[in-house]
Amino acid sequence: MSIQDNAKRLPIGRRILRALRSLVGLKNEPLPVEHVKLNRSQYKTIWNSVSVSENDAKMAVSGYIDEDLYRQMGEGTRDMLVSFVGVGPDDVVLEIGAGVGRVGAALAPICKEWIGVDVAENMLGHIRQRLACFDNVRTVASSGFDLSAVPDASVDVVYSTVVFMHLEEWDRYSYIKEGFRILRPGGRMLVDNVDITSDLGWKFFEEHCAVAPLERPAQISKTSTPQELETYFTRAGYEAIEQVRAGLWIITYGRKPAAPAPAGEAAAPAEEAPAAS
Numbered sequence: 001m002s003i004q005d006n007a008k009r010l011p012i013g014r015r016i017l018r019a020l021r022s023l024v025g026l027k028n029e030p031l032p033v034e035h036v037k038l039n040r041s042q043y044k045t046i047w048n049s050v051s052v053s054e055n056d057a058k059m060a061v062s063g064y065i066d067e068d069l070y071r072q073m074g075e076g077t078r079d080m081l082v083s084f085v086g087v088g089p090d091d092v093v094l095e096i097g098a099g100v101g102r103v104g105a106a107l108a109p110i111c112k113e114w115i116g117v118d119v120a121e122n123m124l125g126h127i128r129q130r131l132a133c134f135d136n137v138r139t140v141a142s143s144g145f146d147l148s149a150v151p152d153a154s155v156d157v158v159y160s161t162v163v164f165m166h167l168e169e170w171d172r173y174s175y176i177k178e179g180f181r182i183l184r185p186g187g188r189m190l191v192d193n194v195d196i197t198s199d200l201g202w203k204f205f206e207e208h209c210a211v212a213p214l215e216r217p218a219q220i221s222k223t224s225t226p227q228e229l230e231t232y233f234t235r236a237g238y239e240a241i242e243q244v245r246a247g248l249w250i251i252t253y254g255r256k257p258a259a260p261a262p263a264g265e266a267a268a269p270a271e272e273a274p275a276a277s
Helices: 013-022 033-037 043-049 054-062 067-084 104-110 121-130 169-182 199-209 226-236
Strands: 002-004 092-096 113-118 137-141 155-160 183-194 239-246 249-255
Touching (some): 067 104, 092 104, 092 169, 104 113, 155 169, 183 199, 183 226, 226 239
Parallel strands (some): 002 239, 092 113, 092 155, 113 137, 155 183
Antiparallel strands (some): 183 249, 239 249
16 A cells, blocks of 8 residues: 655646535534534434525535535536546445535446435435436435445445545445445445645634534544545455555545455466476
């Protein structure tokens, strides 16, 4: 496993770095009291409550509602996925924490099927409306803790972007394990989170430290270390694990091992060299 550290040399380029940086941060509006009182693990209640209208949902997941910016950010994430894990016309692609379908709108035209999974039924309703022009888009409601509605070995690419910051560590690992389960052999998974070991990530962490303990909303963003995400992928069974430091972000991806060759198709052993006379 290697960590690429120079973001300027990455194939995703500055475009995706700007996209990722724009998708996080503390809002300036007062924090709703009801969100402070909720338990962090009440994902369904939290995210349904902030996504009743489409604009509310967009503000909750990104902090802006401009459609041109949404399109640009979605295309930037698509480019990242194509570069790091590959997305092709025969791939079934699934997003964990799909929000209003920002990335799905950019991926649906280039894959066989795009599946948007979200804990909030309100979010899924916005996806169905926003992506109604695509006949290869499907939505799935999750419990917030697993992908139990998705069959084993049925997906080629799983990803989750700008979501892990809102999850407890146990649930991050649960989704990585679930990704492994639903991937076909050779399938790929990618996740990201704010990297606390970077200068920008540390600044992000300190800004969130400034929120008074009793005023922290249940969905307040939390960071990761590269080692945390690498450990999850390793323990879940992925191979070819790679990590990329991209400014504020640590991006981690890996591959589910290919299926072993069927019995009788194993490569024949090499012939022994004749003994010297």
